[in-house]
Amino acid sequence: MHIHAFGRGALAVAACTLTLGMGLRAQQPPAAAPTSSPSSSDVGIPITSQAVRSACGSCHRPDDKGQMSRISFQRNTPEGWQDTIKRMVALNGVKLDPAVGREVVKYLSDNLGLAPEEARNAAYEAERRVVVDESQFATEELKGLCNACHSLGRVISQRRTRSEWDLLIAMHRGWYPLVDRQVFRRMGPAPRDRGPDGRPPDTRHPSEKAIDYLSKAYPFETPEWASWSATKRSPRIEGTWALSGYEVGKGPVFGRVVIAAVPNAPDEFTTETTFTYAKTGEQVKRTGRTMIYTGFQWRGRSTTGAADAPVYREVMFVDRDWRGIDGRWFTGGYDEIGMDVQLRRAGADTTLLGVDRSGLKKGGAGQTVKIYAMNAPATVQPGDLDLGPGVSVTAASVANDVITTTVSVADSATVGPRDIVIAGAVRPGALVVYDKVDHIRVAPDWNLARTGGVNYPKMYAAFDAVAYMNGPDKRPNTADDVRIDVVDATWSMEEYTATLDDDDIKFVGGVDAKTGMFTPNIEGPNENRSGQRNNIGDVWVVATYNADGTPLKGRAHLLVSPPVYMRFDPSVISR
Amino acid sequence: MKHLNAINRKAQRVETVTAASAVPAEGSAAGDVVALQQQGGQPPQQPEGPHIPPGCSIVVSPGWEADRTGGTAGLCQPVERDLFDCHMGCYWPAQVPDQLNHAPDWTAKCAAAQKDWRKIDLVFPG
Structure with missing residues (x-):
């Protein structure tokens, strides 16, 4: 039995129940009971879809303005609406034909969605990125509440009225009673003393603080949505697009995507994609199908057609001018394998997409560079x-x-960046002339993997070794360092010493010496490990680069974690 | 520390490790030992930047993926030992199926997670 800060296990739960009773007297009263109907001043969005009305209307009855309770007073990404519907099916007894479910998600995402400006900051959530810095969203009001269990990406990809934010927190407290104790209630009584500035203390309950903040920072009515919902239309993106992308561990990719409209389905498209991994020359052909939500959110999937080839899910963002599309294509048990992708509409002119290598050694002859172009x-x-x-x-x-x-x-x-110019086309800063590699860094500088392979998928972790010059200050890891290129390195692991006799490195798995791809060990208790610990741990992933005879090392912190047993997968929508 | 002498084996090991870590390896920052009790701040050898996966609790310490230092040394281990308690108490509702709502029968095939962990299902709610 392990008992932690708040206690786990039957004994701990029992103890928790006891302290809950005592604690209620000691701490401030719980937040006021949430209202069950929207504030009378709230103006919702009328629902005109017959599919939504019949699927949801038996509980969420439309009023005389066509507003449906709850639904009309919030806006979400397609994944957000899908999660809501899945919860209704799982916990509220809704029975829904999958085709009707898709129609409901489409209607709600289109008509109660996010504007591009609102969705941009939260794009990483739908793109299923692993290495994300959410600190800019973790304000004092939210930190430790929402992100105690899930990413803040889920929160910032929603817009709600104040009473809807209130009800959202009430929903969490209802379904997960312990959460109320874990995060929504402040332990102990409300502060009574004045602050250092002499002002009275903030006695609001933590969840009230969050509701106050969320209803101001992520409100239901915004100028962005007013503007976007007025101009929103089905994008006309059929045609040929130049593709440039990057996959950690495998390097840059270049190619093209031919997008064709599906007849009589204005938001649906098929895709024919061809691209080349510049480092290896490996060529890939994929065919796909995509749906555009809210006029700009691309949700697609593609496959090479081979039986064992992974399906890539595509989450992208169509620019307002329909000239650029960018996002992430991904696969893997935890969506961890993938590439960043940029599409640019191809015209008749020559467009330079990128190069296979960016570093050019000063004083070196016979260095080969491949320049990838559209309409070369x-x-x-x-x-x-x-x-x-x-x-x-x-x-x-x-x-x-x-x-x-x-x-x-x-x-x-002179060392420094160089532009490529040919046939009137320019690629700024595509090359870097360097004298010597001063240091290397591993990117990303931390990563997450998960044990698996028996019942649960393995979560892999990929790394790059990036060479740098120290820059004018001649010191490594400062702002003026000049990035040269991703380089081939030899990969290994070192112990991240957190305790005496730390031995994680023997159990967590291994990194491929050539590619830098980390493969975790299997899940489950390991009988050969002290305390039957899982094959989890944290290690340094180390890249060693031979710079003209001098070995240079860089490293990243890798966390190898247990599996996740519950998957609220927000991207099933593209399946 | 210079006035203190190690008198037992554990103290001698601490001295050995701290002396070794005082000499940084090539390409690494100095000081590779992190005491567990050094909580509330980033371990000194970590590069700047986030190390806690989004959605991992650092409030209910230890978190599912990482402990408060951003590492794994303080986690409950093995997870199977406490898994069903998390399940029954809705303790990690985003990581472990909860008995109350989503998966009342999750433990049906598996009497003791630490022995029968191969029978534990992955749950996709809905």
């Missing part, structure tokens, strides 16, 4: 290319939109 010129001579001062092109050829060049960098060249 039919022929390219060395003189057609301008790679900046001190960099001369000695050979150039073009095939299949890839310009292969051989360059020499003068001994006298």
